[in-house]
Each structure stands twice: as C-alpha cells, then as structure tokens.
Amino acid sequence: MTTYELMVILPGDMTEREALKHLEEVKGYVKENGGRIKEELIWGKRDMAYTIKKNDVGFYAIYHFTMEGRTGMHELKNELRLDQKVLRDLIIKVPARYTFAEFEGMAMEATKAKEAAMEKRKKPVAPVRKPGGKTDEKVTDAPSAEKKEVKSKKKSTSDTVLDDPDLAL
Numbered sequence: 001m002t003t004y005e006l007m008v009i010l011p012g013d014m015t016e017r018e019a020l021k022h023l024e025e026v027k028g029y030v031k032e033n034g035g036r037i038k039e040e041l042i043w044g045k046r047d048m049a050y051t052i053k054k055n056d057v058g059f060y061a062i063y064h065f066t067m068e069g070r071t072g073m074h075e076l077k078n079e080l081r082l083d084q085k086v087l088r089d090l091i092i093k094v095p096a097r098y099t100f101a102e103f104e105g106m107a108m109e110a111t112k113a114k115e116a117a118m119e120k121r122k123k124p125v126a127p128v129r130k131p132g133g134k135t136d137e138k139v140t141d142a143p144s145a146e147k148k149e150v151k152s153k154k155k156s157t158s159d160t161v162l163d164d165p166d167l168a169l
Contacts, residue, residue, distance in 0.1 A: 001066040002093060003038070004073075006030070008080070009088040012045050012057025019059040022085050029079045030065050033072035039064040052087045064094065 008026055010019050020042070027037055043060035052058070067073060073091070080089040 001068055003064060003066050003096075003098070004035075005092050005094050006063045006065065007088075007090045008061050008063075008086055009048070009052070009058040010061075010085055011053075011055050011087060012048075012059055013055070014059060014085075016044070016059075023061050026061070026080070026083075026086070027063065029076055029083075030063065030067075033067070033076045033079075034069065035065040035067040035072060035076065037063055037065045055087060058087055 006026075008023070010022060014022070023042070027040075030037055041062045043062070045057055045059050048056055048058050067076075077091065080086055
C-alpha cells in the first residue's frame with residue numbers, strides 16, 4: 001500500500017458547516033476509489049498567498065490516506081478536478097518514514113526552544129555600586145566583550161546646509 005497526502009482548498013466564503021459537509025464528500029471520493037484515510041487535519045480559513053478564482057481566503061484541509069493501485073488515484077484526481085467547490089487540490093506520495101505533524105505543535109516547540117536559548121544567553125554581571133552604598137544586580141543579553149562602540153559619522157558642509165531650518169524650502 002502506498003501512502004499519500006491530499007491538500008484541499010475550498011472557497012473562504014463558505015460557512016464552516018458547509019465546508020465540513022463538503023469535506024465529508026471529499027473523504028467519500030477517497031473511500032469510493034479504494035483509499036483508507038489514516039489522519040486528517042482541518043486548518044480552517046486562512047489567507048491565501050494569491051487570488052484563486054476571485055478568492056483571497058480559503059478553507060484548508062489535509063488528509064493522509066493509503067491506496068492500492070493507480071487506477072483509484074486517477075479516478076480520485078478526476079473527481080477532485082470536476083468538483084466545482086474545490087479551488088485547489090494537491091496529492092503527493094509520502095515517504096515511508098514520514099510522520100504527520102501538526103503545525104501548531106511544531107510552532108510551540110520552536111517557541112520553547114527559542115526561549116530556552118535566550119535564558120541560556122543571559123549572564124549575570126558583577127554588582128554595580130550605587131551612591132549610598134547600595135548594590136544593584138545587572139543582567140545583560142550579551143557579554144561586554146562583544147559590545148562594539150559606534151563611531152559617529154562626521155557631517156559634511158552640505159549636510160549642515162541641508163539641516164539649516166532657515167534655508168528650508
């Protein structure tokens with residue numbers, strides 16, 4: 001059995017109930033042609049990168065399914081192509097060791113990893129003495145050796161003339 005991934009985009013002007021009802025029909029296309037749906041992910045309404053058939057917003061859904069043979073795949077592609085409510089569809093063959101991961105879960109993991117890296121970079125610096133004998137702890141984002149001085153650029157005579165408010169146009 002071969003594993004496939006199907007992405008379907010429906011018009012964004014459909015209500016969620018209508019879109020979910022039509023996605024059931026799309027799942028029926030897969031089942032009618034000998035496929036078995038393993039996983040599904042409904043993204044919902046999203047802005048599209050470009051306009052498709054006068055639609056700027058689309059209702060996205062992704063399905064992972066298995067199917068025997070190529071004849072069922074040809075029939076599935078024909079049914080999706082003839083379905084007037086499907087703006088775009090894409091079917092790809094999935095590698096054997098591919099895992100179906102949700103985008104939101106991956107985004108949360110990336111955020112946590114970034115926060116951990118930021119905490120690791122923070123480094124305490126020696127206490128700073130304030131007037132009156134009190135000390136204050138400082139935390140910096142980067143070591144002081146990495147900080148560079150910014151040299152100011154000298155102004156030319158034309159810059160001073162342009163900055164003169166009396167000569168403004």
